[in-house]
Amino acid sequence: MYSVSVRDHVMIAHSFRGDVFGPAQRLHGATYVVDVEFRRPELDTDGIVVDIGRASDSLRKLLAELNFRNLDDVPAFTGRNTTTEFLARVVFDGMVAAIGRGDLGPDAGAVESIRVTLHESHVASASYDGLVNAPSPPRGAGATATA
């Protein structure tokens, strides 16, 4: 299996609800350094997994929607804790959609799976790793579905 990874970052504010979060229930923030890894079994005729320039641009555009925002005010996240692992899934879904729109080029449809990792500090990170074309409901009810 071949893969290519690109990196960018985003700086956001948010707060969490639930005793498990302790002081992180207060409004605070984070820098997330974001890695997106694209995987496919064979290279295309140019010898690449994806156009790394397009992949970087797509990631930047996707993160720009979140960058310098208070995630508590983003309607799409109402009622959800925007944890690092949750946001890894949000970026994953966004990259899958970008591939579907052709933003990464016509050949990027051959990408089988994607792994998104968000580094929240030098000692903690979270990831979401999944198939681009999931066989059934694309996401679990417990994960990101809205009621």
Place this chain on the structure above:
Amino acid sequence: MYSVSVRDHVMIAHSFRGDVFGPAQRLHGATYVVDVEFRRPELDTDGIVVDIGRASDSLRKLLAELNFRNLDDVPAFTGRNTTTEFLARVVFDGMVAAIGRGDLGPDAGAVESIRVTLHESHVASASYDGLVNAPSPPRGAGATATA
């Protein structure tokens, strides 16, 4: 698949037996920077994989048993080479036990697999990656079983 990773470190002395180790047969030491990645297919109702605070505390407590020690003097390791890969398994087993005791919270039982990586320098590392609930004998005879 979702994951969360935490990092800590431990500083130990030890020596190895076997020609393959060359000068590392002498008493020497290492700093191991330890990453533990917890994985589960869906997030819990708080939107997390594990309580990152509890995970960090459990890792610290586990490493404290080894920290600032000569591993050649630790009874549990008698007759074993405490290589980086062997110690990755020791940390894995310790984290599985911590989950079993409920140290990572009641919901951490949903963690399916764990990957432990020990970085011994800027150019070398070793890992153990396994299921939390292995279907049969939890470890191979060649790996960590004692006679």
Place this chain on the structure above:
Amino acid sequence: MYSVSVRDHVMIAHSFRGDVFGPAQRLHGATYVVDVEFRRPELDTDGIVVDIGRASDSLRKLLAELNFRNLDDVPAFTGRNTTTEFLARVVFDGMVAAIGRGDLGPDAGAVESIRVTLHESHVASASYDGLVNAPSPPRGAGATATA
């Protein structure tokens, strides 16, 4: 010149005032990975610059006052932009005060200068580097003085 450095991190929310900040005028946040370097010309009789355990504890205690907070609500920062470089100075002042209180041990008074670096992402950081005992007004009016 000898030095010792310790690292920790802090996660905060804040916003900036001034056109120069563009979208960072909105409420957002950051993880700051904080390095504090202590320097002195000779080692003490134990062969150290400072007690690294005490230095780490002091840094953690200092950052705990800021951690998981919206800096826009911290009275000490009213009317100031809590930029990365400004916060580097805040940590510097806090460490100087800690040395003055003896928190880093009786011998830490020999520390001549301190450099504090805050990494706000994988591509940007800021520092403040200064003498522990500045010969005149300990800080410039343009930097951190309050009217």
Place this chain on the structure above:
Amino acid sequence: MYSVSVRDHVMIAHSFRGDVFGPAQRLHGATYVVDVEFRRPELDTDGIVVDIGRASDSLRKLLAELNFRNLDDVPAFTGRNTTTEFLARVVFDGMVAAIGRGDLGPDAGAVESIRVTLHESHVASASYDGLVNAPSPPRGAGATATA
């Protein structure tokens, strides 16, 4: 599953053919920081995955064939774009061959799979991950076969 990883680097010049590469169609170059991860289900009787010294030496010898070269002039790569992902496969094939020759020791035949990652900058990398003994044609026609 256990693994051990070693790191080295190589500095090369090359150019790419194809509109997708934009300015990278010009002669340019790269430093690749190369990680090779060896995996096997159980440790050998010494408690290791592979002899880390031999693994490092084999990687260095393999990279020496490419180091300080213009890859456009290497006959084995004629007609191919020597992209980061392509070169990850080249290193993978070279390490599989080294194991086959016994360069990593008699016990290294138990290595089941290898992952090679080439970091081309602080924001981009590529990998090839495969079985050491692939069940059928060892590589896909679209990947590294020459017509």
Place this chain on the structure above:
Amino acid sequence: MYSVSVRDHVMIAHSFRGDVFGPAQRLHGATYVVDVEFRRPELDTDGIVVDIGRASDSLRKLLAELNFRNLDDVPAFTGRNTTTEFLARVVFDGMVAAIGRGDLGPDAGAVESIRVTLHESHVASASYDGLVNAPSPPRGAGATATA
């Protein structure tokens, strides 16, 4: 002293002349991860050293002139070895010029000194550190002057 640092990278080909370079006399290449640190004694009225957005843009524009090029073909470097340390000076001179043109904003003239570091691998780097307004001939004859 306050400082702010930004990071970017550039990928080039080149060759060196001189026995000291050994195999690096052949045409090869490098990725340089470039850090530029700007220093000034006091912050401006916005609480910053420089506008980090402008600094990043200026660095990107400067590196774009070198990116994806064979430096052996760049007229400005004729007869010079484009070593990592030499290129650190080139970036330094370019950033000083950018400040002079006002590219980093009207207040950036208060920047006293700049340090440029080029990381050529995970084990080697080079820097140039100098005053923005050097009191006499801005650079040594042995360093970057052209005949």
Place this chain on the structure above:
Amino acid sequence: MYSVSVRDHVMIAHSFRGDVFGPAQRLHGATYVVDVEFRRPELDTDGIVVDIGRASDSLRKLLAELNFRNLDDVPAFTGRNTTTEFLARVVFDGMVAAIGRGDLGPDAGAVESIRVTLHESHVASASYDGLVNAPSPPRGAGATATA
């Protein structure tokens, strides 16, 4: 000022004497990732600070004397705590001696100062920074002199 830095590592065992060290009074160990930075005001006629190959070889040879050893048994360190900062000075002295012997080439005598940094973990490091030709006694009595 120009500089070039090279990196290597060493793995040792040792123990400390003194209450300040707490559990580190026990026999333990460390991996030190060692950076050596060489500085001079102008480049030589080849356009370099030092021959990076020779610098790396000298550092490796120097560290080989310590590697895979229990520093408590090294006669030169009798009665001294081999702290990270102390060892930074040991490496500094060794590199100064190597320059004096001509190991880094005839032109390396122009190196004015050296900074040695030992990273003992992902959160702690220590350095010694000094002139190659110190004007008076080359080291302080409190630092590395033996009784």
